[in-house]
Amino acid sequence: MNENVVVQKKSKGVIVLLIILIIIVLGLSAYVVYDKVIEKNNVSEKEENTTTNKEKKFLLKDENKNIIYDSGRSILCKEEYDGSGCLSIEAWVTLPYLNINSDYANQINEELKNIYEKEKSESEEEFYTTIDYSYSINDNILSLVIEKKLAESYFYNIYNIDVYNGKKIENEKLLERKNIKKEDFYNQTSTIVSNVLLNNYGYGYHVSDSEENQKYEKERYDKTMSKENITIDNGMFLDESNNLNIVVKTYLLAGAPYSYWIYNYDYKITGGFNGIKDIYNLTK
Secondary structure, X not given: OHHHHHHHHHHHHHHHHHHHHHHHHHHHHHHHHHXXXXXXXXXXXXXXXHHHHHXXXXXXXXXXXXXXXXXXXXXXXXXXXXXXXXXXXXXXXXXXXXXXXXXXXXXXXXXXXXXXXHHHHOOOOOOOOEEEEEEEEEOOEEEEEEEEEEOOEEEXXXXXXXXXXXXXXXXXXXXXXXXXXXXXXXXXXXXXXXXXXXXXXXOOOOOOOOHHXXXXXXXXXXXXXXXXXXXXOOOEEEOOOOOEEEEEEEEOXXXXXXXXXXXXXXXXXXXXXXXXXXXXXXXX
């Protein structure tokens, strides 16, 4: 009877030991799997993220050239002197080539090419006297600004493109970046435009002005400030200081009827706002 008890106890002991060994083996196997597979994947993912953040490359079409470079500088003569030079009128043209490998970049380059071809074919009265460009890169956003000058008026082509995927960046994304809500865009932008016009360019009420001039100033001011003129579809871009800039068609008080002016969204100006009150109290 005692021998049976001893045998049973030994059997139970062996079973317990086997169970413990199995648990140890399973534990070691799980550790090996975690160490070799899961942890390795985590390390790879971390390394990939680090590479993405630190070493992400521009989507260049030609790796040996800058992301933007001059496509050529030209002096266009609308009237030549004995075929040896410009008699009186010259157009200075400098346009860029966007070295990004995407459909949108190709579209931009085609538009720039068309600007040049049109400039060559225009008559003396219509062509721009100067065409030039500037650009800035802020994180993934490349902003390209084409400036075209005609006498004292300025015109702009604005392009914003992602340097990593080559896609167009819509204006809404620029506003989001600056924490500007779409519903606040007009009020905030129109305030900036108004500050500039009234405090810097004499659009405010002047006692010495005739009633006719006062009405004219108010008309030009109102057309510039209208909701149809200041919209989210206006050209906008980030400058080299990461400030948001808006292009607004500005109706001028003298000279050309209008010009497209660039207003810095972060523009700060000191001074009163009496001009705003005065300009809306003009005699109808």
